[in-house]
Amino acid sequence: MSNEVHATSPSADELRRRVARGMARARADLERLVGIPSVAFAGFPIEPLEQAAAAVMDMLRAVGLDDVRLLDVPGSPPAVVGERPAPPGAPTVLLYGHYDVQPAGVEADWTSPPFTPVERDGRLYGRGAADDKSGIVMHAAALAALGADARVGVRVLIEGAEETGLGGLEELVGAQPELVAADAVVIADAGNHALGQPTLTTSLRGSLKIMVEVRTLAGPVHSGTYGGPAPDALVALIAMLATLHDAAGNVAVAGLDAAAYEGARYDEPAFRRDAGVLAGVALAGSGVIAEQLACRPAITVIGIDAPPVDGAANAVVARARAAVSVRLAPGQDPDQARSAVVAHLQAAAPWRAVLVFGDAGGGEGFQANTDGPAFAAATRALETAYGRPVSHHGQGGSIPLVAAFHKAAPDAEMILWGAEEPLARIHAPDESVDLAELERGILAEALFLAALPAAGQAGTDSPA
Numbered sequence: 001m002s003n004e005v006h007a008t009s010p011s012a013d014e015l016r017r018r019v020a021r022g023m024a025r026a027r028a029d030l031e032r033l034v035g036i037p038s039v040a041f042a043g044f045p046i047e048p049l050e051q052a053a054a055a056v057m058d059m060l061r062a063v064g065l066d067d068v069r070l071l072d073v074p075g076s077p078p079a080v081v082g083e084r085p086a087p088p089g090a091p092t093v094l095l096y097g098h099y100d101v102q103p104a105g106v107e108a109d110w111t112s113p114p115f116t117p118v119e120r121d122g123r124l125y126g127r128g129a130a131d132d133k134s135g136i137v138m139h140a141a142a143l144a145a146l147g148a149d150a151r152v153g154v155r156v157l158i159e160g161a162e163e164t165g166l167g168g169l170e171e172l173v174g175a176q177p178e179l180v181a182a183d184a185v186v187i188a189d190a191g192n193h194a195l196g197q198p199t200l201t202t203s204l205r206g207s208l209k210i211m212v213e214v215r216t217l218a219g220p221v222h223s224g225t226y227g228g229p230a231p232d233a234l235v236a237l238i239a240m241l242a243t244l245h246d247a248a249g250n251v252a253v254a255g256l257d258a259a260a261y262e263g264a265r266y267d268e269p270a271f272r273r274d275a276g277v278l279a280g281v282a283l284a285g286s287g288v289i290a291e292q293l294a295c296r297p298a299i300t301v302i303g304i305d306a307p308p309v310d311g312a313a314n315a316v317v318a319r320a321r322a323a324v325s326v327r328l329a330p331g332q333d334p335d336q337a338r339s340a341v342v343a344h345l346q347a348a349a350p351w352r353a354v355l356v357f358g359d360a361g362g363g364e365g366f367q368a369n370t371d372g373p374a375f376a377a378a379t380r381a382l383e384t385a386y387g388r389p390v391s392h393h394g395q396g397g398s399i400p401l402v403a404a405f406h407k408a409a410p411d412a413e414m415i416l417w418g419a420e421e422p423l424a425r426i427h428a429p430d431e432s433v434d435l436a437e438l439e440r441g442i443l444a445e446a447l448f449l450a451a452l453p454a455a456g457q458a459g460t461d462s463p464a
C-alpha cells in the first residue's frame with residue numbers, strides 16, 4: 001500500500017510516524033480552539049471570534065504558510081487565509097474549514113462545560129471539537145507532517161460564519177472566484193458514516209430556514225370572555241405546522257424533490273443508537289434510512305415563540321411564531337423550495353389568519369464528481385490510513401459554500417471528509433471528537449497531499 005506514494009515523497013510509514021509524533025501538538029491546538037466560544041450567531045460577542053481567528057492564524061503560521069491574514073467577509077466575521085504557491089507544474093489544493101461553532105444550547109444538557117475541552121474514553125468533548133475545529137486541526141497537522149516535502153500549492157481558507165447561514169463568503173467567492181482557484185478542494189467538515197469506517201461524502205443536502213409568524217388579534221384577550229370565536233394564533237400555527245408531514249412522518253409539501261441514492265446503507269439499530277431514539281419510539285417516514293437522510297427533503301420545526309407554560313396567562317394568544325428548517329435533496333433549487341413551503345403554509349392557515357414570513361438564509365446541496373484523479377488519490381489515501389476499503393455516502397447536512405466553490409471553480413474536484421462521524425454528536429450537547437479518528441484523518445490528508453502531484457500527472461494534466 002505504501003508504494004502508492006510518489007517516489008520522492010515520504011513513505012506512508014514515515015508519514016504515519018510523523019503524524020503520530022505531531023498528535024500532542026494537534027491536540028493542544030484543538031483544545032485551544034475548543035476553549036474559545038466562537039459563536040457567530042447574532043447576539044453573541046465578537047471577541048471570541050477574534051480570538052479564534054487569531055488562534056487559527058497562529059496555527060497556519062506555525063506550519064510555514066506564507067501571507068497568513070484575515071480576509072474581510074461582508075456582513076460576517078473575517079475568514080483566515082494563508083497560502084504557499086505551487087512549485088512549477090504542480091497542482092494547487094484549497095483546504096477549507098470553519099472556526100465558528102453552533103451555540104452550546106442548554107449548558108445543563110452537557111456532561112462537562114461546553115467550552116472546556118475534556119477527554120473521556122479517547123474522545124475530546126466540547127462544542128466545536130468535531131464541527132469544525134477538528135477540520136482546522138486536520139489541515140494544519142497534515143501540512144505539519146508533510147513539512148518541506150509538500151510539493152503542491154496550498155491555499156487555506158478557514159471561515160468564521162459557516163453555521164450562521166449568512167452567506168457572506170459565498171457571495172465573496174461568487175464575486176472573486178480567484179479566491180478559490182485550485183485543482184482540488186478539501187473540505188474537512190464531514191466524516192465517516194461510522195467510526196473507523198473510511199468514507200467520502202459524495203452528496204450534501206441543501207438547506208433553508210423560514211420564519212413564519214401568525215397574527216389573529218390586536219392583543220391577547222380573556223380566554224373565557226372571548227375564547228371560542230376569538231381565533232387563537234398559536235392553535236393556527238400548530239395546525240399549519242402539522243400539515244407539513246403526512247401521518248407516517250414523510251414530508252407532505254408539493255414541490256420538494258427527492259433524488260436517487262447509491263451510497264452506503266445506515267442500518268436501523270445504528271441509526272437509533274446514533275440519534276438517541278428512545279426505546280419503543282418509531283422512526284418517522286418510510287423508506288431506506290440512508291436515502292431519507294441523503295436524498296429526500298426533511299422539515300424540522302426548530303423553534304416556536306409562544307407564551308411559556310410557567311406563568312402563562314389564561315388568554316387567547318394573539319401572535320405566535322415558528323422557525324422552520326428545511327433540508328433539500330441535492331439538486332433542488334432553494335428559491336423554488338422556499339416558494340413551495342411558503343405556499344403550503346399559506347394554504348394551510350385557518351381563519352384567514354395574517355401571516356408574516358421571514359427568510360433566514362439557506363443554500364444549495366451538492367453532488368460530487370467521483371471520476372477525477374484527486375478523488376482517486378483521496379480514496380487511496382483513506383484506504384492506506386485506515387487499512388480498509390472506502391465507502392461513499394450522502395450526507396444529510398448542508399454546506400452551502402460547497403455549491404459556491406463548485407460554481408467558482410467548476411473543474412476543481414471536491415473531497416469531503418473529516419472526523420465528524422455519528423458519535424461526534426455535532427450541533428448537539430456533548431459534541432466530541434474521537435482522537436484516534438482525528439489522527440487517521442490527519443494521516444489520510446497528509447497521504448493525499450503527498451500523492452496529489454503524481455495523481456494529477458496520471459490524469460488529464462499529463463504533458464504526454
Ligand SMILES: [Zn+2]
Nearest residue numbers: 131132162189
Ligand atoms: Zn461544520
